[in-house]
Amino acid sequence: MFGEAHMxxxxxxxxxxxxIGFIAxxxxxxxxxxxxxxxxxxxxxxxYECGVETVGDTWVQFKVQYYVFALIFVIFxxxxxxxxxxxxxxxxxxxxxxxxxxxxxxxxxxxxxxxWRKGAxxxx
Amino acid sequence: xxxxxxVEWTIESIVIVVGLIAGFAYLTLFERKILARIQVRIxxxxxxxxxxxxxxxxxxxxxxxxxxxxNRADKLLFVLAPVITVxxxxxVLAVVPLGPDMMIFGHNVTLGIAGDVNVGVLYIMAxxxxxxYGIAIAGWSSSNKYALMGGLRATAQMISYELALGLAFVxxxxxxxxxxxxxxxxAQRGLLGWYIWLQPLGFIIFLLAGxxxxxxxxxxxxxxxxxxxxxxxxxYSGMKFALMFMAExxxxxxxxxxxxxxxxxxxxxxxxxxxxxxxxxxxxxKTIFLLFVMIWMRATLVRFRYDRLMAFGWKxxxxxxxxxxxxxxxxxxxxx
Numbered sequence: 001m002f003g004e005a006h007m008x009x010x011x012x013x014x015x016x017x018x019x020i021g022f023i024a025x026x027x028x029x030x031x032x033x034x035x036x037x038x039x040x041x042x043x044x045x046x047x048y049e050c051g052v053e054t055v056g057d058t059w060v061q062f063k064v065q066y067y068v069f070a071l072i073f074v075i076f077x078x079x080x081x082x083x084x085x086x087x088x089x090x091x092x093x094x095x096x097x098x099x100x101x102x103x104x105x106x107x108x109x110x111x112x113x114x115x116w117r118k119g120a121x122x123x124x
Numbered sequence: 125x126x127x128x129x130x131v132e133w134t135i136e137s138i139v140i141v142v143g144l145i146a147g148f149a150y151l152t153l154f155e156r157k158i159l160a161r162i163q164v165r166i167x168x169x170x171x172x173x174x175x176x177x178x179x180x181x182x183x184x185x186x187x188x189x190x191x192x193x194x195n196r197a198d199k200l201l202f203v204l205a206p207v208i209t210v211x212x213x214x215x216v217l218a219v220v221p222l223g224p225d226m227m228i229f230g231h232n233v234t235l236g237i238a239g240d241v242n243v244g245v246l247y248i249m250a251x252x253x254x255x256x257y258g259i260a261i262a263g264w265s266s267s268n269k270y271a272l273m274g275g276l277r278a279t280a281q282m283i284s285y286e287l288a289l290g291l292a293f294v295x296x297x298x299x300x301x302x303x304x305x306x307x308x309x310x311a312q313r314g315l316l317g318w319y320i321w322l323q324p325l326g327f328i329i330f331l332l333a334g335x336x337x338x339x340x341x342x343x344x345x346x347x348x349x350x351x352x353x354x355x356x357x358x359x360y361s362g363m364k365f366a367l368m369f370m371a372e373x374x375x376x377x378x379x380x381x382x383x384x385x386x387x388x389x390x391x392x393x394x395x396x397x398x399x400x401x402x403x404x405x406x407x408x409x410k411t412i413f414l415l416f417v418m419i420w421m422r423a424t425l426v427r428f429r430y431d432r433l434m435a436f437g438w439k440x441x442x443x444x445x446x447x448x449x450x451x452x453x454x455x456x457x458x459x460x
Binding site: 013014016017018020021024025026029031032033035036037038039042044045046047048049054058059062063066069070072073076080081083084088089091098101102109116121123 | 133134137138140141142145186187188189190191192193194195196203206207210211214215218219240241245246247264266267268269270272273276279280283284286287290291293294297298301302303353358359362363364366367430431434435438439442443446449450453456457
């Protein structure tokens with residue numbers, strides 16, 4: 001009976017799973033809110049920075065390198081996803097399609113090489 | 125869709141979620157025991173026989189702890205972050221087939237929630253990337269400089285290693301010609317059929333990138349105690365802290381189980397065809413073995429420096445993963 005379930009049924013199943021995951025995450029938080037003691041005071045609620053008063057704003061400008069890595073990631077990740085359908089259909093591809101895939105990977109590698117030579121991967 | 129289906133789905137999803145929560149609890153004990161043994165200590169042994177009730181005691185303690193939300197924190201995001209982190213870790217295993225179809229009480233039951241969906245691998249990649257948001261939000265909303273640094277580091281690290289992880293998926297997809305995890309598992313019957321023999325490099329890349337993805341030692345820079353106190357969860361206490369940890373340990377379980385599914389033959393093993401109930405047992409054994417390897421690495425290796433960690437991801441793992449894809453493609457083309 002269940003073995004004949006269609007693919008769409010299975011996706012419903014996955015969607016069904018999501019609220020259960022949320023409940024599993026929400027129950028402990030709510031339970032702790034009900035059961036735990038609450039006696040806040042200003043010292044307790046201060047930011048934990050090894051006993052030293054926080055200086056200035058926390059949300060400051062941080063290293064630009066993080067943005068650079070994020071940018072490179074977006075480019076490569078989007079490109080890497082294109083390899084998935086290529087890999088799935090691999091045994092039905094003709095030779096020139098296979099070569100196009102390889103060419104695509106070479107372009108990816110060239111992009112990586114370019115970024116590398118530009119020094120964007122250095123953490124200086 | 126009918127009532128028996130719904131009942132079956134509910135039971136199965138609840139069993140899997142509860143199993144993951146219990147898995148998290150006992151993985152902490154397993155880890156503490158093994159770390160203790162490696163360091164010639166005994167480890168937790170007071171609560172219950174062999175310390176078996178230790179996770180229960182920890183859980184009860186954490187529920188009754190006072191939870192603090194720092195004054196300067198963004199309160200809504202601060203509470204939301206553990207939920208966003210833990211939910212992907214709980215639902216990512218939905219597409220992993222846990223065993224062959226079997227008859228239970230006269231029903232033909234499929235183990236695993238949706239092992240047969242056609243883009244299971246894509247689902248894993250999509251869901252596992254959501255966890256990054258939780259960690260970035262946790263670091264940012266704490267309004268603590270250590271937490272912010274930890275969150276930033278974790279984000280940069282996870283996206284860096286996600287590329288290699290994604291490319292490591294391509295090997296098994298090429299060999300099985302499917303993103304359906306059931307197909308990938310069924311293509312690996314017999315010990316010699318395991319993809320680890322055809323994809324040794326892919327397996328190593330997957331495991332290393334997976335460990336980096338869940339921020340485990342030696343890639344646990346975002347949580348480095350000595351320099352960041354505890355990284356992105358520095359301000360978390362009580363149950364929210366437990367949820368952050370649950371996310372990390374459940375992601376460990378997920379990475380191990382997915383690695384076992386993609387490279388170690390999933391639930392296949394001797395006599396599974398005669399006794400289908402052995403399937404989940406084999407999958408569990410393989411998963412526990414990989415978890416043991418992760419804990420072993422934590423006990424053995426020291427932490428990377430952050431710049432080296434990023435360099436390793438981008439300059440070693442990513443090119444190796446690209447080479448692995450090309451070599452696999454050529455071998456599949458020539459060989460089959």
